[in-house]
Amino acid sequence: MVQKKDTAKTERGGAQRRFSLDRIKIPKAADVLASHLRDEIVQGRIANGEMLPNERELADNSGLSRSSVREALRMLEIEGLLVTKQGRNGGSMVCQPSRDTIVKTVNLYISSRKTRLSSLVEARSAIEPSAAMLAARYRTAEDVEAISAHHQRLLDNLDDLDGFLRANIDWHMAIVHASHNDLLIAFMESIAQSVYAVTNVENLNPEGVRQKVAKVHGLITDAIKAGDPAEAKRLMDRHVNAYAEHIGMTA
CATH class of the missing domain: 1.20.120.530 (GntR ligand-binding domain-like)
Structure with a gap:
């Protein structure tokens, strides 16, 4: 529920005007990264089957924590936009939306x-x-x-x-x-x-x-x-x- 903070300000003639300021919501870092990667995938700027950089590289490049990167990748995997490959050459592989x-x-x-x-x-x-x-x-x-x-x-x-x-x-x-x-x-x-x-x-x-x-x-x-x-x-x-x-x- 949005909380509003009321502030009073004296106007000319002694009258008071009240205004409210909506509390500013800052999105989670993981949501921002997931949104960016999602857009890159669906627009085809990251090719189908292409491997994303590993968590450490994504964290370094984005300036986010590895936990935020991990959460963003998990969100996209649930949406079916990424597939996790196991093994030595594993990682997150792009899987563009299909029927x-x-x-x-x-x-x-x-x-x-x-x-x-x-x-x-x-x-x-x-x-x-x-x-x-x-x-x-x-x-x-x-x-x-x-x-x-x-x-x-x-x-x-x-x-x-x-x-x-x-x-x-x-x-x-x-x-x-x-x-x-x-x-x-x-x-x-x-x-x-x-x-x-x-x-x-x-x-x-x-x-x-x-x-x-x-x-x-x-x-x-x-x-x-x-x-x-x-x-x-x-x-x-x-x-x-x-x-x-x-x-x-x-x-």
């Missing part, structure tokens, strides 16, 4: 917060219609082949709940990958397995629901094959929101 960095962070967040099923499904509803639209626009022959193959797997597993759900997740992810948008791919990869885990129950996916899912999947696959972004988005929006409503009614 896996996002996936691991979001997965950890979902697990630690025990995110509700409805939140996961709503996140899909926000992402997947746009991904389907982009997939219809940018899909390659290989993308179409993958989407079609996963759809066929889904049809072949209508009587096998686990096989059906795995094929379902793979089909959705194939469409997101076909969008060729790194952020959408990272976000969906972050939640896909959690969605699978919490929906892998019979009462959420009875035979009638599976039949409806298979039918709309076929329509969306056809729209993407045909290169129709508007139709692919419309169908996917209707599909994921219908499932979200179904989850709300039966969960």
